[in-house]
Amino acid sequence: MAVSTPPAGEFAGREQLRASSAEFRKEVIEITNGIFAAVGYSASNVTLIQGDNASIIVDTSANPVDAQAIVEAFGDRLLRPVAAIIYTHNHPDHSGGATVFAGTDRPEIYSHRTLVDAAPEFGRGPRDGGDAFGTKLPDALFINAGTQLEYGRVTPHTREGFLPPTRTFDGDSETIDVAGVCLQLIHTPGESPENTAVWIAGKGVLIPGDDFLKSYPNLSPIRGLKLRPPEPWIASLDRMLSLDADAMVQGHMRPILGRDEVRRALTDYRDGISTVLEQTLAGIRQGRTPDELVQEVRLSPELAASPYLQEYYGSVVWAVRGIYADYVGWFDGNATNLNPLPPAQHAARMIDMAGGAESMLARAGQAVETGDFQWAAELADCLLAVDPADVSARQVKARALTELGERQLNATARNYYLTTAQFLSRGGEGAGAAISPLAGEKGFSRS
Numbered sequence: 001m002a003v004s005t006p007p008a009g010e011f012a013g014r015e016q017l018r019a020s021s022a023e024f025r026k027e028v029i030e031i032t033n034g035i036f037a038a039v040g041y042s043a044s045n046v047t048l049i050q051g052d053n054a055s056i057i058v059d060t061s062a063n064p065v066d067a068q069a070i071v072e073a074f075g076d077r078l079l080r081p082v083a084a085i086i087y088t089h090n091h092p093d094h095s096g097g098a099t100v101f102a103g104t105d106r107p108e109i110y111s112h113r114t115l116v117d118a119a120p121e122f123g124r125g126p127r128d129g130g131d132a133f134g135t136k137l138p139d140a141l142f143i144n145a146g147t148q149l150e151y152g153r154v155t156p157h158t159r160e161g162f163l164p165p166t167r168t169f170d171g172d173s174e175t176i177d178v179a180g181v182c183l184q185l186i187h188t189p190g191e192s193p194e195n196t197a198v199w200i201a202g203k204g205v206l207i208p209g210d211d212f213l214k215s216y217p218n219l220s221p222i223r224g225l226k227l228r229p230p231e232p233w234i235a236s237l238d239r240m241l242s243l244d245a246d247a248m249v250q251g252h253m254r255p256i257l258g259r260d261e262v263r264r265a266l267t268d269y270r271d272g273i274s275t276v277l278e279q280t281l282a283g284i285r286q287g288r289t290p291d292e293l294v295q296e297v298r299l300s301p302e303l304a305a306s307p308y309l310q311e312y313y314g315s316v317v318w319a320v321r322g323i324y325a326d327y328v329g330w331f332d333g334n335a336t337n338l339n340p341l342p343p344a345q346h347a348a349r350m351i352d353m354a355g356g357a358e359s360m361l362a363r364a365g366q367a368v369e370t371g372d373f374q375w376a377a378e379l380a381d382c383l384l385a386v387d388p389a390d391v392s393a394r395q396v397k398a399r400a401l402t403e404l405g406e407r408q409l410n411a412t413a414r415n416y417y418l419t420t421a422q423f424l425s426r427g428g429e430g431a432g433a434a435i436s437p438l439a440g441e442k443g444f445s446r447s
């Protein structure tokens with residue numbers, strides 16, 4: 001990864017994000033004798049564990065097409081029959097290719113019991129997710145999806161390759177013996193409530209699901225999900241640390257090899273979550289507002305430099321906002337904000353103070369020219385609050401969002417900025433959604 005020598009300059013984030021795509025190059029990696037990981041063939045990794053004349057598969061990739069490519073890449077390392085498939089969690093990119101691995105072998109399918117009730121993630125929230133994954137961006141604008149090369153962009157996720165679990169466990173953990181391999185399944189809620197880590201003690205290999213990824217964790221995704229509760233996640237990471245694994249094959253990106261490196265990775269990850277949680281809660285106790293807290297809460301310089309906490313996918317700022325909303329609700333404590341003016345009224349008065357719409361539009365255009373992109377977008381939003389069909393304001397906002405998007409390290413931010421900019425530039429449709437494309441643009445819905 002490019003973290004040790006970050007690129008300099010205005011577009012350093014984008015160049016670092018581009019460099020991170022090296023994590024997704026296709027390779028079957030031998031983790032240790034008898035355990036292999038297929039990295040880069042799908043949105044998520046698949047792990048193959050060889051047993052006595054049979055195989056165990058942990059996670060199944062996003063869909064049958066990807067799964068077939070992985071079966072071919074494993075080649076004769078995949079010993080038939082597949083005796084067991086284990087799901088770490090229910091996200092569609094991990095559970096969509098099971099039929100291909102199962103073939104005609106009728107394996108047991110293991111998961112935690114909570115997976116059975118867990119809808120695939122996109123079905124969990126009342127709002128569709130917009131396009132944090134950049135599925136509709138033209139190739140020239142797309143870099144990656146943060147912790148995967150792409151997510152539903154080339155081959156949409158379907159459930160056609162999913163097989164429901166046949167063996168579930170309740171509670172904390174369960175030890176199973178499959179084809180002579182002893183595996184401990186450990187319920188480790190974190191990135192998802194059902195997340196299950198697989199621990200192969202005899203080989204020193206830990207498969208943590210998505211509780212660890214090589215990015216600052218996505219505690220509070222922008223795609224319309226609740227906060228992923230940080231406290232159980234921290235506890236799960238502590239549990240994994242106690243195993244002293246020699247290697248770790250997480251759900252995305254290249255595995256972590258070597259006991260010291262695994263320890264460092266899990267420690268940094270845990271500390272990256274806990275410091276943000278602690279600082280945010282301390283700020284809340286002092287009456288700080290979310291807008292203040294995002295200016296104040298920071299990773300230590302050591303954690304900020306960790307290759308495991310770069311903000312490719314999650315973001316400290318969004319974690320702060322998510323924690324705030326989850327712990328104390330929507331109200332920031334400022335009485336002015338109990339009943340604010342409706343946005344169109346507020347904007348009309350700001351425009352009047354600015355000397356009229358043309359004057360404000362001119363100022364927004366100047367702000368783009370001078371690199372003051374956020375201010376340009378905020379001024380454009382005033383104009384669009386009054387007239388969502390204002391073509392000039394839409395164009396200025398699109399330019400500002402494009403410039404902001406091109407300066408992001410975070411893939412989901414980049415994808416969202418650039419997709420919204422494209423939507424605004426197209427013009428003529430969904431005018432009511434000029435502030436947020438989530439408000440009415442059918443093109444953004446995700447099936």
Ligand SMILES: [Zn+2]
Pocket residue numbers: 044091093094210251252
């Ligand atoms: Zn995943």
